[in-house]
Amino acid sequence: MHSALLAATTADYTVPQVWRILTKTGYFIGLSGTIGATVTYATTVRPALRAAEADPEDTAILRRRSAIHLAWAGVVLLVAGYFQLAARVARSGKGMPFGDALAPGEIWSYLRAPAAKGAWIAQGTVYLVQNVVLVATAALLIALFAPAARRRTDAVALAALPLSLAVTLIAAVPATKPADLDRWLDLALDQTHIVAGTVWLGGLALLVVLAGTRNRLGNGAGLLWADMWRRFSLVAMTCVAAITVSGLWLSWKHVGAVSQLWTTGYGIALLVKVLLVAGLVTAGAFNQFWLMPRITRARRTDDTASLLHLTLRHFPKVVWGEVALGAAVLVVLPFLSGSARTEAGSPKAVSDGTVFAGGAALVIALAVSLYATAKASEALSRRLPAPEAS
Structure with a gap:
């Protein structure tokens, strides 16, 4: 009975090919x-490597590994960008087989198509400019495979960001010009969601790749990694706040009732995504309230052995779990x-003063909660018992 009801209510949902x-x-x-790795390198890795106490040998190893990771990120972006562009061609107009859309001639025709009536610019022109920038970004990062470019990793990463x-x-x-303020907000918050999500997931991936160098690092590397985890924790918390605000707006625009989360195809996909993101947030909370206080305590007491174990053994294990959850989120998208x-026949969501007031209150509440989280983590580090003497 329940399965029949679900099939009926999701009849208007089309599973993607x-x-x-x-x-x-x-x-x-x-x-x-690309976005996650370059932002994380600029905000987390580079400042930590430039710190006065960083060991030159450890710095060289981590900078080289960062450069190689960024170079491979450029390769993946270039390949993925081509297939994504072909997918746009396959879905445009009356559509065509994806295999046919891969042909350069079909792609070029799509990019050079004239603007639609009432449009200020052709949609193909927008994607042409985007892909020119995509190729330039990929080429800049791929150059890091060359030793000469790796000597200027900082400059390349900052330029690619x-x-x-x-x-x-x-x-x-x-x-075409958006019809109203809601449409402008849809565009802005959708991009906020994408950028925050890619920074978070891409940053986690970069850091676990860098943690793979632990057997080549010196005994003092724990101090360097404590600084990197601390810096990235701030980046991650900011991303979580941005994802929460933008995600709630986008969910409200597309979901008219809580029951639609399990009675529509879109809602089921969104519910799965929300559960996966909740797992990511839970892992992040574990890092912030269990691992970070212990790292701070070990750093304060000069417990080198514990610091090395926490930052390069324990912490990366948790982050690998976050990366796996993040990959699952991308599969659900x-x-x-x-x-x-639309599936449920609900009316279109229209914002008003109450919605904007609620959004403003949410932003303030999130800012307060982030500040409280940082302070609570710091307080926990002071309350932990001193490490036992070995």
């Missing part, structure tokens, strides 16, 4: 690899097509 799942997931993996952000931001430029409101 396999090529669509692979291309969209691959594209977001590519964005995570705004370019990688532009890849997703340009694609969001509307070909292609299934978020359409809208639960």
Whole structure:
């Protein structure tokens, strides 16, 4: 009975084709690899490596591993970007087989198509500019395979950062003027969601890759890694706040009632995504309230052995779990097509003063909670018992 009801209520939902799942997931993996890695390198890795107490040998090892990771991220972005562009061609107009859409001639025709009536720019032109920037970003990062470019890893990463952000931001430029404020907010908060998510997931991936060098690092590397985990924790908390605010807006726009989370195809996909993200947040909370206080305590008491174990053995194990959950989130994304409101026949969501007031209150509450989280983690580090003498 229940399965029959579910089938009836999800009748208007179309499961994406396999090529669509692979291309969209691959594209977001590519964005995570470039946006997340460059932002994390700029905000977390580079400042820690430039610290006065960092060992030169450890710094050289980590900088080289970062450069290689960024170079491979460029390769993935280039390949994923091509398949994503072909997927756009396959879905445009009356559609065509994905295999046919891979042909360069079909792609070029799509990019050069004239603007639609009433549009200020052709949609193909928007994607042409986006992919020019994508190729430039990938080429810049791929150059890090060369030893000469690796000597300038900082400069290359910092140059690639705004370019990688532009890849997703340009694609969001509307070909026609948005009809109202809600549509502008949809565009802005959708990009906020994408950027925050890719920074979080891509940053986690970079750090676990760097942690793989632990057997080559010196005994004092725990201090360096304590600084990196501390810095990235702040980045991750900011991303969580941005994802929460933008995610709630987007969910409200597409889901008209809580019951639609399990009675519509879109809602089921969203529910799975929310559960996976909740797992990510739980792992992050464990890091913040259990691992970080112990790392801070070990750092304060000069317990080198404990610091090395916590930062390069224990912490990466938890982060690997987060990376796995993040990969699952990216696999779910292609299934978020359409809208639960449309499937259920619910009216379109329209914002008003009450919605904006609630959003402002939520932003303030999240800011307060982030500050309280940081203070609570610091307080816990002071309350922990001193490590036993070996």
